[in-house]
Amino acid sequence: MTTNRQNGSLYVNIQNKIATIEFGHPASNSLPSDLLLRLTNELNVLSMNNLVSVIILKSEGDKAFCAGASFNELIAISNLEEGKKFFSGFANVINAMRTCSKIIIGRIQGKTVGGGVGLVAACDYVLxxxxxxxxxxxxxxxxxxxxxxxxxxxxxxLAATSALTLDATSWKTAYWAKEKGLYAKVLENSKELDEEVDVLANKLASYNPEALVQMKNVLWQNTNHWKELLAERAKISGQLVLSAFTKKALAKFAK
Known part of the structure; x- marks a missing residue:
């Protein structure tokens, strides 16, 4: 079932030390600011929850995993403050995933664009x-x-990021993403994906929670400067989105 709510939806379910976060939006599971804020807050709350060892991040439906930023909000940005605030939404989610004390499993059922790729990359293990x-x-x-x-x-x-960024009109396959290390495994369909996610989440939930927390710290070492770094990057994007080139390109897409 897919949501028809304009600000999207976010559901959290906790069972057997596994928290499942499911987000949805009618525009191919894109992420408006409101949904990014809710996702950030939820990750911060779950990070402190002693009854949770593992988080599964998934999106609604069986089509796109995430279409990235909200197109309508991008078009509406009219000044630097608005631009910086909008792009900070993605910065905040990535930082919340990074600092979250729980291992995050990404369940990716379909195509992913832009900011959605960042969300996938910030997961600790992706199927x-x-x-x-x-x-x-x-x-x-x-x-x-x-x-x-x-x-x-x-x-x-860096080489794969360069290829992905500069070849901006081409889709890279799931197998390309696996070869580069973004995905740990590629399954044939959603049924197999769910089975594999379930097995992994239950295994992780059975391990020593303290060991998982320490492992998470190790996996994300040398990223303590990201709060400042991603804020700086949000400012760059906020400036560029106001450029004549971008305004023209967005207006063309809007048609």
């Missing part, structure tokens, strides 16, 4: 289907994936 192609199309509208770049590069390396 996907063959349909889970990825694309960073930001350069085509005159901006760039500045906020999510550190998370993506940390996962797949």
């Amino acid at each position: 996907a289907t063959e349909k889970a192609s990825i694309k960073l199309s930001e350069l085509t509208i005159g901006i760039g994936p500045f906020v999510i770049e550190p998370a993506v590069t940390r996962k797949i390396g």
Whole structure:
């Protein structure tokens, strides 16, 4: 079932030490500011919850995992403050995933674009289907994936990030993403994906919670400067979205 709520939906279910966060939006599970804020807050709350060891991050439906930023909100940005605030939404989610004390499993059932790729990269372990192609199309509208770049590069390396960013009109397959290290496994369909996610989450939930917390710290070492770094990147994107090039490109897309 997919949501028809304009601000999207966010549901959290906790069972057997496993918290499942499911987000949804009628526009291919894109992420408006309100939904980004709710996701950030939920991650921060779960980080402190001693009854949770593992988080599964998923989106609604069986089509796109995430279409990235809200197109309507991008078009509406009229000054630097608004632009910086909008892109800070993605910065805040990535930082919340980074500092969350729980291991985060990404369940990726379909195509993912832009900021959605950043969300995937900030997961600790990612399982996907063959349909889970990825694309960073930001350069085509005159901006760039500045906020999510550190998370993506940390996962797949600079060369792959360059290829993904500069070839801004092409989809990279799920197998390309696996080869580069973004996905740990690629499954044939959603049924197999759910089974695999379930097995992994239950295994992790059975391990020593203290060991998982320490492991999470180790996996994310050398990223303590990201709060400042991603805020700086949000400012770059906020400036670029006001450029004549971007305004023209967005108006063209809007038609």
